[in-house]
Amino acid sequence: MDLRALKTFEACVRHGHFLKAAEELQYAPSTVTLQIQRLETDLGVALFVRDGKRVIVTEAGRWLHQQASVLLKSIGAIRQTVSDIAAGDNGSVRIAAIEPVASQQLAIVIADFCNARPNVELTMEVSGSRAIAERVRAGELEFGVCSAPPSKFMLAFEPLIEERLGIMLNVNHPLANRDSITASDLAGLTVLVKEPTCIYRELWETAIDPTGPRQFSYMEVGSFFVIQQMVKAAFGVGIVPMYNGLEQEGALVIRPLADLNPVVAIGLAYKNKNVLGKAALLLMEAVRGIRGTAG
Structure with a gap:
């Protein structure tokens, strides 16, 4: 069925008059009559009984009107949603x-x-x-x-953005007063690092000479938040990107690595x-x- 014909049919039922429906839809009266005739022919039933200039809806027409109203509202919602999606609002x-x-x-x-x-x-x-x-x-x-x-x-x-790695320290750590940290400063400390698949762990591993002696021990931690809390509890130092938001006033500081300066x-x-x-x-x-x- 032609959706335009259904829209015309719905308007005719609502107004009870073909001419008023034509005025609303801005169609010629003959166009409205032709669309209704084609719809009736397509369905094989009469949808209206003519009563002078007015029309009376048949039983089949009343049922079709209920279904058509739902369908036309659904189509209107579809059109609006598609338009909103195209505009980025849905x-x-x-x-x-x-x-x-x-x-x-x-x-x-x-x-x-x-x-x-x-x-x-x-x-x-x-x-x-x-x-x-x-x-x-x-x-x-x-x-x-x-x-x-x-x-x-x-x-x-x-x-x-370019991110640089730093060392997260408890404010009471002896290194916390330094402006920067070197790899040798980490000797004897426990270094908290992310899992091997983390880009920051990979960056750290690349920056540290893999053939050189390891003067510090690793502890693998799967969350920056957990690293943050462990350092806050005065256990180890963390390898983290340098974000001010990761520091906590009075509890944690992040210092740059002076000799490595790894960037990603x-x-x-x-x-x-x-x-x-x-x-x-x-x-x-x-x-x-x-x-x-x-x-």
Whole structure:
């Protein structure tokens, strides 16, 4: 059935008059009559009984009107939703980011985006760089915020910030008063590091001479928050990116590594911007606002 004919039929029933329906729809009266005739022919039933200039709806017409009203409302909602998706005000976006970028840089960006576009269904996961890149490549995420993906993944990468590693110390630690820390200063200490697949652990391992003597011991901890709490409890020192937000006044400080200065670029990884929805593109643009704000 022609949806235009159904819309015309609904207006005729509502007004009880073909002419008034024609005026509302801005059709010629003959167009309204022709559409109703074609609809009746298509269905094989009479939908109206003519009573002079007015029309009376038949039983079949009353049932069709109920169904047509529901259908036309549904189509209207579909049109509106599609329009909202095209404008970036509806739809869904799935992204992922590494820690602590997610909490220290992106949390406010995501909150502002969701407040501005409450009808967008947004999911943000926290994961490692490699896992994020794999899921972006597989099409499971619109984009990720991570370190540069392997070239074989053939993903686009936009660097946003450069992160440097530092040493997290309890404020009462003897090294806390130093402006910077050297690797040799860590002799005899317990160094808290993330898991081997973490980009910050990889960066640390690359910076430390793998052939040189290890004068300190490692303890692997899977969470920066846990590292933070352990250092706060005066156990060990943490290898963390240098974010002021990770420090705690009166409890923790982060000092740069003077002799190693390991740096990693963090940015946007995505597959093809041309197939991303408007909401995802708008969120990407908002995330670009963190450029140069690390530390």
